[in-house]
Amino acid sequence: MDSGIKRISPYKVFSMILLVILALLFAFPLYWIVTGAFKTRAAINATTPDWFPQEWVLDNFKTLFSRQMAPLWELGVPFSSHFTKDGNPIIFTAGPVVPAAIRWLVNTVFMTVMAMILTCITASMAGYVLAKKRFRGKTLLFSLIVCAMALPKQVILIPLIREMSALSLYNTLWAIIFPTVGWPFGVFLMKQFSEGIPGEMLEAARIDGASELKTFTKIVVPMVKPGIGALAIFTFINCWNDYFLQLIMLSSTNKLSIALGIAKLQAENSIDYGLIMAGGTLAAVPIIVVFLVFQKYFTQGITMGAVKG
């Protein structure tokens, strides 16, 4: 690193070449999804693969968008399904009719952004308190959080369905949002970041007579901003890709997430690979763009989450 000239050993050359090959192999499935989406049916079904599409067509996207239609959005009255005869919620407004795949994207963006915002607010408050305050029950609470984190998330999902049905949140996007917000990793991460706040600053604010809430918003939040950034992107990607939760919670066509929509598409047309790749592109590309734009925060978040307190 700091020595000016480096000797290049054969091992190094060899491992670099191997690494580049491996990197290409790792990137290949993504390349195959995106190019596959634009290939003609003949190219898709050829026994000799078309390594680079000779002809770029939009047929697959056209098929995808003409399959099912749905309103762009639907705003319902909360809990109204309790009071209607058929158990369907009362709808305030519904958007213009668009291809269902677009609606799935809208659903996915809504639930990920919502989960992200709620997680960032609740976790940064809780993390700050756990890192900087002394209060009764703190040790117990923190050990509960760490234990819950080590458990597999999926085992709680079956009871969660019954709970969501009881709250009549089953088959709504909130059934995805609430459990995502409840997952304690965010609190843990924000505690790690909050440890770095100097106690004197909080003390000074207290002496100046700042209220707890003011101290939090004016001093704590600016100091843990990188943490909030990391948590935001982390929650976004996790929620976007949390297939199991979406699979068991969402069922009607209008409520699907994009990942779930593509999975259903695959189950129904298992051999039209062009169509499925078009769906896969729609599901993967937005999240990859988000990841690439915010990857600095993301890397930081992964690393901080691993440093055990």
Add this chain to the structure above:
Amino acid sequence: MAKSANVTDRSRALVIRETRSAYLFLLPSLIFFVGFVIIPMVLCVYTSFFDSTMGKDAKDVFIGFSNYAELWRDPIFIRSLKNTIIIVVVSVPTVCVFSLWVASVVYNLKGPVLSTFRCIFYLPVVTGSVAVAVVWKWMFNNYYGIFNYVGKSIGILDKNINWLGDERFALGCIILILFTTSVGQPIVLYISALGNVDTTLVEAAEVDGANKMQLFWKIKWPLIMPTTLYILVITTINSFQCFALIQLLTSGGPNHSTDTVMYYIYYSAFKLYRYGYANSMGVILAIFIAVLSAVQFKLAKEK
């Protein structure tokens, strides 16, 4: 006397006030945590003692440990447990070794090159299990898949193999895909751990004439041990939870050769509607993971 009593009174008042304000800050987070994590967790254990089958009478019947007893007589459960253990035993060490190797090659490269590699290896994680699964399904396809094409053109295969439909290969294919989606996070962690190794220690050892191998095993390895431990634990948890790939690619088949516990939980709950039985499996899975994590911690601590 009066003065000191006054002081403890005041400090007690302070503690109470602190506690109250602390819980006000915790409240929003606690509502979600208790409501959607703790309560389902308790319910999971609770229902596992009941015969809770949808469609039968609405009432659950208490049956004690019968669900647990049935598990060990259920050949499909045993098979899926075996498959899960195979996945864990194969993927955890390979993921750790591979990611450590990649990290050790790239960690002292220049910034942009480093982040390019980091991104590429992280891509399969970000892409999401559904998109990953559908593209691999195509690549493994009997007729149009590139695996058969490449295998035949370079002469490894003499006829097409139905990769995901063949009992001998299906689990291996799943493990391969799982591997590509599991190494991203460990690589990021190892890169930062290796980058944080104190250079003065390394230089001192070099001055003392340590060779590369010694440098790695005696200096770096112990320093990155906490990271290794963390990676072991998260990879174990992830491998135990392997579900989406199975559900999308093989549905546990052919002939239960790719059933995992997680998939069987899903199957029992949503295809057979046996919630109680599924929950007892969930409890067993959680215990397995907890014990394994504890053992890994213990082993790593002793070293």
